[in-house]
Amino acid sequence: MSRQANDRADAPHLPRSAPIDAYGKGGFAFADMSHRGSLLCLPDAIWAWPVTNAAEIDEYSLSRVFAAANQIDTLIVGTGTEVWVVPRHLREALRAAQVGVDAMQTGPAIRTYNIMIGERRRVAAALIAVP
Numbered sequence: 001m002s003r004q005a006n007d008r009a010d011a012p013h014l015p016r017s018a019p020i021d022a023y024g025k026g027g028f029a030f031a032d033m034s035h036r037g038s039l040l041c042l043p044d045a046i047w048a049w050p051v052t053n054a055a056e057i058d059e060y061s062l063s064r065v066f067a068a069a070n071q072i073d074t075l076i077v078g079t080g081t082e083v084w085v086v087p088r089h090l091r092e093a094l095r096a097a098q099v100g101v102d103a104m105q106t107g108p109a110i111r112t113y114n115i116m117i118g119e120r121r122r123v124a125a126a127l128i129a130v131p
Helices: 003-009 063-067 088-096 106-118
Strands: 022-024 027-030 033-036 038-042 045-049 074-078 100-104 123-127
Touching (some): 022 106, 038 063, 074 106, 088 100, 106 123
Parallel strands (some): 074 100, 074 123
Antiparallel strands (some): 022 027, 038 045, 038 123
């Protein structure tokens, strides 16, 4: 892959946070844009997230969250249609970074995230796309 193509692949979809307007059919709508696949929503940008199921959520897949931990108080994890309990080692790693974590299915996660950004809270969301 060329450096230019790699730079585009590593660029955010949106250089700010935004509420999620709709979800389903394998993607999301936000800020008059649409995206197929999962999303990682940080206080300063919205990124494509290559995670397709909760078993793939780990420190590596959340590396952008850890890098931005000084801007985040709470991470909302949308686990698709699965119910998933955050593994102890991941919860402890986030706690060490002073980031609380709450996991729920993607629908409730989006509603919670939208409320929290509406309140101007320091929140991030890792959202697995649902069919």
